[in-house]
Each structure stands twice: as structure tokens, then as C-alpha cells.
Amino acid sequence: MSKNKIAPSLLAADFGNLQRDVEMVNNSEADWHHIDIMDGVFVPNISYGMPVLKSIAQHATKTLDVHLMIVDPDRYIKTFADLGANVLSVHYEACTHLHRTLQAIKAEGMLAGVALNPHTSIHLLEDIINDIDVVCLMSVNPGFGGQSFIENTYDKVKALKELITRKNASTLIEIDGGVTSKNAKALVDAGADVLVAGSFVFKSDNPTETIKNLKELIG
Ligand code: DX5
Ligand code: ZN
Numbered sequence: 001m002s003k004n005k006i007a008p009s010l011l012a013a014d015f016g017n018l019q020r021d022v023e024m025v026n027n028s029e030a031d032w033h034h035i036d037i038m039d040g041v042f043v044p045n046i047s048y049g050m051p052v053l054k055s056i057a058q059h060a061t062k063t064l065d066v067h068l069m070i071v072d073p074d075r076y077i078k079t080f081a082d083l084g085a086n087v088l089s090v091h092y093e094a095c096t097h098l099h100r101t102l103q104a105i106k107a108e109g110m111l112a113g114v115a116l117n118p119h120t121s122i123h124l125l126e127d128i129i130n131d132i133d134v135v136c137l138m139s140v141n142p143g144f145g146g147q148s149f150i151e152n153t154y155d156k157v158k159a160l161k162e163l164i165t166r167k168n169a170s171t172l173i174e175i176d177g178g179v180t181s182k183n184a185k186a187l188v189d190a191g192a193d194v195l196v197a198g199s200f201v202f203k204s205d206n207p208t209e210t211i212k213n214l215k216e217l218i219g
Helices: 015-026 050-059 073-083 098-107 153-166 184-190 207-218
Strands: 005-008 032-038 063-069 087-091 111-116 134-138 172-176 194-197
Touching: 005 207, 015 050, 015 207, 032 050, 050 063, 050 073, 063 073, 063 111, 063 194, 073 087, 073 098, 087 098, 087 134, 098 111, 134 153, 153 172, 153 184, 184 194, 184 207, 194 207
Parallel strands: 005 032, 005 194, 032 063, 063 087, 087 111, 111 134, 134 172, 172 194
Antiparallel strands: none
């Protein structure tokens, strides 16, 4: 069993066959289901909301990794816990009182995640890293699947890994956006623990096989 994880993003699934695609992930070597919630305000796109997540949760058998791309996420922490989220990530840029938000997520029994936009420095986490279970580094600008990977992410992963080690934290590093078989191994070598992959998995001819190949690559 490898420690590094693959989290297929259901944003790239076929919503007309959502149960089928969730079950494909259940029966694959994937580790987490990645769920992207967008509000059309924090990001220039709207994905799906609570009723769809409820349906996903009814069929999903793996960890539900919910990525909130919404303003003022504190309003919905309990709602997402009740819907079955296991990991709840908020954006650093959307939180005025991040420490309070993370405590509220943990109080609901979820792992607390913080996502950083590509322009946001990992050094801003210096004083809060020990309170974060998962840092999600955005390797594209959030809002859409299918974008190209931003190469500067490698330096961010290395710097974040150094920060986590220096602070003796147990935080996982997740990479979200543009992950493919071309960059997966290098990301894990740089220090990543969880790779989100949307289009690369769901737009492939054989998603189950693609997940298997990614898992083999990251060991
Ligand atoms: C982007 C989302 C991602 C997206 C990744 O805003 O947070 O999770 O689904 O999709 P790909 O892998 O296609 O870049
Ligand atoms: Zn995401």
C-alpha cells in the first residue's frame, strides 16, 4: 500500500452518469473523491452544490475531500459535515479568521484543509501550519478543470515541505490542477502526498486504468 494518494476530481465526471463515475472511483485504486464546490463569486464559475454532493455521498465509499471555492465558508461548515465531508478545505484568500475557521472544521470531526491560489505564498502559513491537516496547493487558477499546470508549483511544494518539516507538523500536501502522468512523479518527489486529477482521469479512454497508472507512478 503506497502512502501517496490519488484523488480524482468529480468535476470532470459525466454528470448524466454520476453514480457510474462515483462507483468507478470506488472500484479503482484511487484514495479520495475530490469534490469541487464553486460559488461564482470567489471563482468565476459555479459547479454544483448540496443536493449533488448528497447524491455523491450516498454512493461514494472513500474519503470525501471537499474543496470549497466560496466566500465566507464558515457559513457552511456544519452543512458539509452533515453531508459527509471527511476533509474540508477552505481558501486562505477567503478567510479573515483562518484559525477560527480551522477550529470550527475540526470541531465538526473533519480534517481541516487550506487551499492556496497560485499567487499566494506558502510563507503565509508559517504561524498556522501546525493547525492544518492538509494544504492544497493550486497548480492552476481555481474555477475550471482542464487547465495547464503552472510550473512554479514545484518550488512551492519544496518550500512548503521544508516549512512542514521545520515546524514538525504532520500536514499533508495536496496538489490540485493540471496533474497528469507527466508531472505526477516529480510532484511526489518534491514532497506532495495527494494528487488531484480531474480531466486526466475522466477524459481518458479507461479511467480505472489511468488511476492505476498514476498510482504506480507515484509509488
Ligand atoms: C479547479 C479544481 C480542480 C479541478 C482539477 O478549480 O479545484 O479540482 O477539478 O481539474 P484538472 O485535473 O482537470 O485540472
Ligand atoms: Zn479542487
